[in-house]
Structures are given as C-alpha cells and as structure tokens.
Amino acid sequence: MTSVLTLAGVSKSFGAARALVDVDLEVHPHEVVAVVGDNGAGKSTLAAMLAGVHQPDSGAVLVDGEPVRLASPATARQRGIAAVFQELALCDNLDVVENLFLGHELEAGPFLDEVAMERQAWELLDQLAARVPSVRMPVSALSGGQRRTVAIARALLGDPRVVVLDEPTAALGIRQTAQVLTLVERLRSRGHSVVLISHSTADVQAVADRIVVLRLGRVNGVFDADAATSEDLLAAITGAAPAAPRTRRPGAAPVEGGPR
C-alpha cells in the first residue's frame, strides 16, 4: 500500500537545539498513526512540520510519493493535510458556525449564505456524532471536549486526507477524552488518515493502528499497536530499551542515509 504522506530522513534544528534528527514517518490511507514521546521529544515540531508551519532543514516530505514543500499551512491544506493544535485557535466570541467558516464563508450574492453554512455545520457535526447543543452558541459556552470537536470539524471542512491532531486529549476530563477518542475512531472509519500526537500511552493504544515513539528528536521504535505492550512503549519513550528494529512495510520509500 502506498503511503499518503511520508517523512524521509527529516531533521530540524532551532539554533543549537536539534528538535528532530533524521526522522522517518509513513502515513497510509485509512490508518491512525500515533506519535508518542516524552516532553521535548519533538512531537509538536513534527506536527508543525506536517501542518506546514515549520520547514525541515534537511530530508524530504512526500505526498503520494511526490516530494513537496509545505511552505505554509495553506499549502499543506491544499495538499490535503489539516492540523488541529493544542491551543485550538477558536474565536471565543463567535458561534460554532462562524468559527467553522471563518475566512472561507459561503456567499450568496453580496450576502453570507447563513442557511447553507448552518446546514453544512450540522451535517459535519452529525457525521462526527458530536454533541453540541446548538451551532449558534458562542464557543466560549462549550466544554473543553466540545470545543475540540468544533476545532476538529473545522479541520475537516476541506475534506483533507490526513488530519494531524496535536495532543487532542490534553487537559480534558475523562468523559471528554472518551468522546475525542471515539471521534478519532470515527475519522478513521470515514476514510481519513490520522496522525495522533500524544504523551498518553493508554489513549494512543486505544485507537492507533501503528505507534511511533520519538525520543530526543529521533525515532526510537515503531510498534504495531495490536502487539505492543505499554511496557514496550514506556521502555522506548524513556530510553530504557535501545531502538527496536524498525519494521518497514513493503513499498516504503528508500531513506536517505539508511537506518542507523
């Protein structure tokens, strides 16, 4: 199976700090790839790179096997990659519909097509089985889980193929965590690929197909989620175990420099 999105030997430094070193990542269609790691492992840098916020210093980003330069979030979106970050970037004073369509409102002649936007908003939220009391409620009145749902729904508007979720369950209660994890499963069954970035191994094991462990900017193991135990993951996250032999699927892109 060809991958939708590939990072091949990607490195990124901020001054002397090496955030990512020679990282390989593959995302197949219809798959949830989890990226786990300790604080400072490079998870958020990776997310920002996939979303077009940062550009790699070296290495290549490939979409459908074709090298691309994700110069900005807009370019990434055009390529079918949408991201939801920890801080969500919702406007508290606007309602759900306004937030979803902010910047690309639907128009009917000289006016905004409120009816079409509201209908699309409901359709989208229904598909996600999201429990939002009203799409005309200001976002400030929603719970943490509902706000995250709105942010994810907004990422889905252009029907992206890859959705990058950066710490979607951080700072959520158990009930909202349950809702977000169920939502990730639903994204997968709708045919999206999901890159799920998290530091909670329990959450990640619940929904991921494959788990990539980052440690100090390097890939320290790729696990099949059905076979990996939480001990395996913790050992790879903390560095107690050396890098496991990397499992590579047939058809994977050749990697510059090869495996260490």
Place this chain on the structure above:
Amino acid sequence: MCIVTEVRTDRVTPGSQTSLREANRARIVSAVQQRGSLTQVELAGTTGLSPATVSNIVKELSAAGVLHTAPSTRSGRRAQLVTLARSLGLVAGVHFGARSMRVALADASLRVISEERMPLAPDHRADVGLRRAAMLVEEMAASVEAGAGELLAVGIGVPAPVDVRTGTVSSAGLLRGWDGAEVGTELGATFGVPVGVDNDANLGALAEARLGAGAGYDPVVYLRVSHGVGGGIVLGGQLLRGRRGAAGEIGHVTIDENGPVCRCGNRGCLETFVGSHVLVGMLAGRGHLTLADVIAGALAGDAGCRRVVYDAGQHLGVAAANLCNIVDPEVVVVGGQLAEAGELLLDPMRTALEQRTLPSAAGPPQVLATSLGAWAEARGALVVALDLARDRGTLGVGV
C-alpha cells in the same frame, strides 16, 4: 411487545385478601421496574391484578412519590403511562469489552439518562480500566446533577467468566490483565454502593430476555460475537451461571479436535474460527484492518469480507446447534459487533443451525438479531444494578 406473552411469563395468581395489598404494591413496582414504563392496562395484564386495583395502587404510590404517571396514548386510546419516579435514584451499568468500555446511567425505571463509550487499549488492565470506569461514572452523574447519595448500585460486565458471589474474574488466561481481578470489592470500595459483577454475555442475555428481542421467550440463548465469542442462557427468567460462572461459554466449544490452539489453551475452539483476530487475519495483505472495517466492507459488498462473515456465520451455526440440542431454546439472539453485519451473518448461521438441530414439531429455534444493539450488555448491567438496589431495599420499597 405484545401483552399476551408478558402475561404468560409473569402471571402468578395474585392474592385476593386485603392483607395482600402490600404484596400487590410490590408486584406493581416490580413490573414497572422490569419494563421501564407501562400503561395501567398493560400493568393489569402483566401482574394479573384487576384494572381497578392497579388504578388504586398506582394512585396511592404516585401520591407517595414512588411512581410517576403521565398521559399517553396506546393504539389511539388515551392511557396513563406509569414509570418509577426519578427521585428514587440512579443506577450505573458498565460494560468492558475487548477494545472498548461503555457506561450507561439510568434512573430507577431503567430510562437511560446518559451513556458514554470509550475505546480501550488491547490487553487493557483491570486497575486502569476500573479507575477510568469509576471516574466516568462520577463525571456522568455530576453532569445530570445527581447528588452524592443518588447512586444506588453499579453493575459491571467483564468479557470473562465471573464468580458472581465474590465478584471476581474466575478464569485464567482468557482476559490477560484481568485474571483474578476482584472487581466487586475494588469498585465497591470506590463507590460505597452495592456492585454486581457478571460475564458480559450473561448480561447481554439478561437484557435481551427482559427488554429486547428475547422478551416473552423461554429459554433464551444469547450469543455475543465480537472480538471474542461469549454466550448466556436464560432459563425461566434466571441466568444459568454454573459452578463459577463459566456456563454458556460457547466461544470455547470444540469445533475441530485437531484445530489451532486457542488463547484458553485448548484446541479448535469456536473462537479460533470466528474470533476477530482470525477474521481480520484471513484478509491479510490489505493493511491494518479492524473488525469494524471487515463488517463495513461486507455491507458495502466486498466479496472477500462477505466470505469471511459468511463462514463465521456457518461456524456459529454449528456451535449454536450443539447448544440448542442441549438447552432447546425458543430463540437464539445474536449480539456483539459482528451482529452489525445483519443477515449476512444470520442467514448462513440459520442454515447451519437448522441442519444440525434435532427436528422438532415446533421447527428450529428462531435466530434473531439483537434489538438492543451494542448497548445490550450495558443495559444488562443496569438491570443487575437495579435488581441489587431492590434486593438491598435502597429503592424504598420492599419487594
């Protein structure tokens, strides 16, 4: 649900003296509690009491705040719908599956107030799971503005045989991470209320027999076909549990004496033919698949997925036929995730079952799909919790 069948299962000649009034009250509360909501006419049919007696007792109990009546219609006629009053408190039902947990919160009339599903890691552990379940129940209770004392009892379903007397998982090796887990004791200490623990397929069987597709039938056999395969048998309204809760474990019935070795350590169990990892494994080379992907593929017409589901149905039919020849049930209800494939699974299952059951004047047992869906086991857990609350007298009425 038709009244005639309800009469058959529940009708016991009621006492005729006024001293039996207390017993009649209890009978009415029990009937409302079991069915969730009933009209007064249905109550009369179910309990065998006269409509006038029912009307009097309902009026009396409504005034006492035990029952709640609301105007409704049945077959175009006005009727009084009777439910238990919400002030009687809440019960929680928790169902642990192989890959997810479902929690439902209901009032004393089994009306579900809140439900939540949470995906779980493969081979999840008892301690993590129980802690998450406890937090989820507390958060859900808080969200319906229930006070601390309102939770009356909790029912828990676990996908392994359970010794219900101690609330302990009694199998070894079937559910790694849960072997010997003292579920009842641990959650009892957390909540401070009675906790009932049972095998999840048993709970599904109880729910289907009381509230779902098996209502009005006896005996009822329930098969839960999901990541693993479980079964429950309801005889005369009671669950058949056996010595340590392993009765009805149809997933470990031998299909092929020389078959592959099962997770239980034996060979050729039904689960080695229809367990989710086996079904998914048959479609190797298609990337990482889940059971849900296989079902979706079969429903969308994918030939490979259909074949996998078809074969699973046949194997289930063979195993179920063996069980039917022993129990002779009126109905076999099929639930669990694989039941979402509907007739694609049930058709081959019926055929295999009919070929292998003893011919009877009544025809082969009916094979029906669950009518409670993925929530059957959680509903069963609610039923167990409510029964517990009633037995301990915390519902406020002695029954």
